Amino acid sequence: MVNLFESFIGLVRTISDILTAGIAITAFSLLLYALTFNLRDRVARSFALIMICVVIVFTAEALGGITQNPSDLEVWLRIQWVGVILLPPTYLHFSDALVATTGRPSRWRRKWAVRLTYIFSLGLLTLLPTNILIGPLVMESLPAPHLQRTIFTDLFTVYYSIIMILSWANFARAYIRTVTPASRRRMGYLVVSALAPALGSFPFLLFGSEFASRNLSVFWILAMLVNVFVGIMLVVMAYATAFIGVSWSDRVVKSRLLNFLLRGPLTASLVLAITTLLRRTGIVFGLDLDVFVPIAMVVTIILSQYFISLLAPLGEKWLFYGDDQQDLDMVKSLTEHLLTRNDLLEFLEMILATVIDRLQSKGAYLIALGDGGLELVIASGMTQLSDHELSEDLTRIVAGASELPDVLRWNQDLLFPLYESSDDHENTRTLLGLMGVTGVDLQELDLEQRQSINLLIERASLALRDRQMQLEIFHSMEKLSRRVDYIQRLRARGRYDSEGLFNGDEWQDTTDLLGWVKDALTHFWGGPKLTESPLMELQIVQEATIQNEGNKANALRAILREAIKIVKPEGERRFTGEWILYNILEMKFLEGKKVREIAVKLSMSEADLYRKQRVAIEAVAKAVVEMERDSQVNLGTKNGNQLLNNK
Numbered sequence: 001m002v003n004l005f006e007s008f009i010g011l012v013r014t015i016s017d018i019l020t021a022g023i024a025i026t027a028f029s030l031l032l033y034a035l036t037f038n039l040r041d042r043v044a045r046s047f048a049l050i051m052i053c054v055v056i057v058f059t060a061e062a063l064g065g066i067t068q069n070p071s072d073l074e075v076w077l078r079i080q081w082v083g084v085i086l087l088p089p090t091y092l093h094f095s096d097a098l099v100a101t102t103g104r105p106s107r108w109r110r111k112w113a114v115r116l117t118y119i120f121s122l123g124l125l126t127l128l129p130t131n132i133l134i135g136p137l138v139m140e141s142l143p144a145p146h147l148q149r150t151i152f153t154d155l156f157t158v159y160y161s162i163i164m165i166l167s168w169a170n171f172a173r174a175y176i177r178t179v180t181p182a183s184r185r186r187m188g189y190l191v192v193s194a195l196a197p198a199l200g201s202f203p204f205l206l207f208g209s210e211f212a213s214r215n216l217s218v219f220w221i222l223a224m225l226v227n228v229f230v231g232i233m234l235v236v237m238a239y240a241t242a243f244i245g246v247s248w249s250d251r252v253v254k255s256r257l258l259n260f261l262l263r264g265p266l267t268a269s270l271v272l273a274i275t276t277l278l279r280r281t282g283i284v285f286g287l288d289l290d291v292f293v294p295i296a297m298v299v300t301i302i303l304s305q306y307f308i309s310l311l312a313p314l315g316e317k318w319l320f321y322g323d324d325q326q327d328l329d330m331v332k333s334l335t336e337h338l339l340t341r342n343d344l345l346e347f348l349e350m351i352l353a354t355v356i357d358r359l360q361s362k363g364a365y366l367i368a369l370g371d372g373g374l375e376l377v378i379a380s381g382m383t384q385l386s387d388h389e390l391s392e393d394l395t396r397i398v399a400g401a402s403e404l405p406d407v408l409r410w411n412q413d414l415l416f417p418l419y420e421s422s423d424d425h426e427n428t429r430t431l432l433g434l435m436g437v438t439g440v441d442l443q444e445l446d447l448e449q450r451q452s453i454n455l456l457i458e459r460a461s462l463a464l465r466d467r468q469m470q471l472e473i474f475h476s477m478e479k480l481s482r483r484v485d486y487i488q489r490l491r492a493r494g495r496y497d498s499e500g501l502f503n504g505d506e507w508q509d510t511t512d513l514l515g516w517v518k519d520a521l522t523h524f525w526g527g528p529k530l531t532e533s534p535l536m537e538l539q540i541v542q543e544a545t546i547q548n549e550g551n552k553a554n555a556l557r558a559i560l561r562e563a564i565k566i567v568k569p570e571g572e573r574r575f576t577g578e579w580i581l582y583n584i585l586e587m588k589f590l591e592g593k594k595v596r597e598i599a600v601k602l603s604m605s606e607a608d609l610y611r612k613q614r615v616a617i618e619a620v621a622k623a624v625v626e627m628e629r630d631s632q633v634n635l636g637t638k639n640g641n642q643l644l645n646n647k
Contacts, residue, residue, distance in 0.1 A: 009220055010280075012217070018277075021058070021272055022265070022272065026265040026269070029265040030265075034048040034238075037246070044244065046093045053083040053087045054083065054197050056079065058201075073139075077146065084202060085125055087160075088121060089121045091198060092114050092170075099174050101244055127152075146205045168191070186239075189237075193236035196233030262312060267308075344463060349380060354452075354456060355437060356381050363379065364436060364437050365379035365380070365435070366434075398431070404417040414440055415434050416434065416437070416457050432461055435457060520535055526553075530553055538624070540628050564623075566626075567582050568582045575602060581619055583598075
């Protein structure tokens with residue numbers, strides 16, 4: 001009976017130890033998740049600090065549980081107290097960030113309360129090497145070795161409790177201020193789940209060692225259940241926090257977090273549990289099972305990843321997609337069947353190779369007709385097509401004829417026009433491009449070759465049409481993505497703060513604006529970063545386009561020039577401190593001078609020049625935002641006056 005009881009206690013203790021290590025793994029994984037996907041948000045950063053404390057507490061506890069040396073055990077138990085001491089300020093910091101998210105930013109009292117709590121806790125860390133805050137190791141005490149309690153331990157417990165109560169007061173304020181039902185539900189999850197790290201991390205054994213020594217089975221069962229509770233609540237806490245401050249859809253957040261948890265902490269915890277049980281089973285029965293440990297680890301990892309890959313998509317569809325399933329399936333099908341540029345070029349290369357083979361020609365090429373004129377898509381074999389001929393001679397041929405013949409001679413080449421037939425008007429054909437064949441006489445082609453070339457022309461026309469359609473889709477999706485991103489940002493701000501819907505400025509809040517301005521300035525005198533810049537969508541650029549005879553590139557240049565003029569100080573140009581930003585913009589982007597030349601001219605190092613250049617670009621971006629805001633205000637006033645006049 002005694003052996004059965006000891007075996008039961010040993011099993012429960014083993015499970016508790018595995019769960020302790022699993023909590024450390026889970027907390028570390030959630031720390032990486034917060035640092036990877038949402039580090040810009042203050043709530044996520046403070047949540048990451050809590051996870052650091054939890055990692056320290058449970059990692060030290062897990063390592064201390066397998067340590068046999070008393071001196072090493074004492075070191076791990078004191079390291080565990082590092083996380084315990086830092087938990088109060090991190091919780092207060094986290095609660096303050098939550099209240100700020102709901103529209104009540106930190107005032108001086110809350111801000112200084114967080115700072116003073118951090119300072120006080122950091123001061124307490126200096127006492128850990130001594131026996132002042134916590135006493136020496138009690139090794140022989142049941143149910144487990146622990147550090148001795150002192151009067152300062154009691155005082156710290158009071159401090160710990162007060163700070164946690166203040167934190168929950170902030171949690172309550174954040175819950176009350178949350179506006180939407182979904183956000184309030186998640187805030188409720190967060191308030192409840194936040195109890196777990198606070199309660200589960202505190203070393204209550206210092207206060208209940210006598211009770212635990214008299215009730216070993218109760219203690220270890222409670223320890224096991226508490227670890228289960230802490231592990232589950234950590235995941236719930238991470239789930240609730242993952243939605244705060246992000247512009248992704250709920251489906252993306254849930255799916256990303258689920259896959260992260262399954263492939264990270266769940267897999268690692270399974271491997272740890274199986275290997276630990278295997279080793280301890282061998283010890284109990286006197287068997288040497290260490291040789292099977294690597295095999296068990298490999299098999300567990302492979303099987304877990306296999307079942308996750310097999311079942312996770314089904315679980316996501318059932319849990320997350322709902323009524324959006326049809327739309328998402330359509331998008332997924334599009335991404336899976338979409339021809340990339342390389343796919344299309346490979347197909348066209350096959351067509352040209354077949355043309356050369358069937359007609360025994362020297363070479364072949366394919367030219368597409370786009371908004372910018374003719375463009376050489378791909379060439380194969382020996383051709384003598386030059387960019388000058390493509391831009392001048394062929395352009396005149398295509399532009400000069402309303403309807404091209406089925407084949408025409410150009411120098412030593414045969415040109416076959418590629419058309420797209422309209423579904424509505426069969427006689428209406430749209431020219432897509434030209435297929436050229438070098439070194440072939442049309443009169444020498446037999447019937448089979450003519451039939452082959454006609455079929456290949458049809459295939460090439462189909463490919464060019466698909467290419468054109470895909471470019472249109474990509475262009476539309478690029479425009480749509482910017483609008484959707486703006487709506488998602490407003491949605492993220494409005495989840496927990498109703499004022500967030502009124503504080504959005506589409507361009508001012510775009511984090512990529514600075515990069516767009518820098519790219520446009522870099523290609524100021526021509527280049528794709530200017531002509532394809534998202535800044536083309538600005539209202540002020542649309543207005544300037546009319547003044548620049550429909551040329552959007554010149555319109556954007558005019559706007560950037562105007563923004564640079566706003567940065568320019570009053571008076572005549574000088575090379576003094578107040579003129580540095582303007583001089584950098586003028587010489588670097590408008591005059592196109594090299595960095596070294598500018599640095600010598602302005603008497604500064606190149607490193608300092610780059611720092612000042614960033615400040616100058618920020619000033620230009622700010623000026624662009626102000627110009628856009630004024631334009632939208634004027635447009636709104638104009639529309640309002642027009643509406644009143646109509647009435």
